[in-house]
């Protein structure tokens with residue numbers, strides 16, 4: 001099983017990291033690959049450049065063998081379309097290896113606005129993690145897809161290479177990258193919301209309006 005967890009990670013925080021660990025543990029302990037996007041097609045400008053976000057991710061997972069970083073979307077450049085990424089991965093893994101991508105319900109709710117979204121379930125399984133307060137429109141395509149393809153437990157993902165949807169409900173830490181950027185911008189401390197190494201780098205690079213001279 002190859003598991004990817006994509007996002008803007010602007011910046012990576014403990015919510016992302018805990019989720020990645022929890023998902024891996026529910027899938028026979030497989031490592032989870034965090035995949036920063038180059039240009040997010042559905043968000044505005046990012047606060048940090050793609051290379052800076054990648055650097056923060058690498059610092060966040062340093063020394064943690066259960067997590068890795070896949071920088072293929074940065075190397076590819078341009079807008080990061082998930083269908084392209086999954087096709088590339090599928091080619092590398094071959095037709096038989098199960099491939100799964102992790103998304104929060106907030107991201108999954110907008111799946112039908114993604115480029116070539118209909119190709120995605122043919123290329124990978126989708127692991128949908130419940131974000132508190134997000135309810136899918138029962139008449140929308142994502143809800144229909146979920147109804148058609150949902151499986152009851154993680155082991156079901158091992159019986160095929162793609163096409164299934166697994167709902168998971170691990171604890172969701174109430175942390176967002178927006179909240180961290182806001183705090184930094186207002187001169188408030190983001191401490192304990194993300195790893196210290198990540199925050200130290202944000203500060204030394206002066207990202208998100210951080211003042212390098214003032215400690216978080």
Ligand code: ATP
Pocket residue numbers: 006007008009010014015016019102103104105106107131172173174175176177178179
């Ligand atoms: P922003 O606040 O800038 O929108 P974010 O914190 O939501 O960012 P993203 O990089 O947009 O982070 O999210 C990447 C993935 O991580 C998405 O699938 C999203 O649902 C999920 N995610 C976001 N916040 C959390 C959290 N606190 N715990 C677990 N997963 C999260």
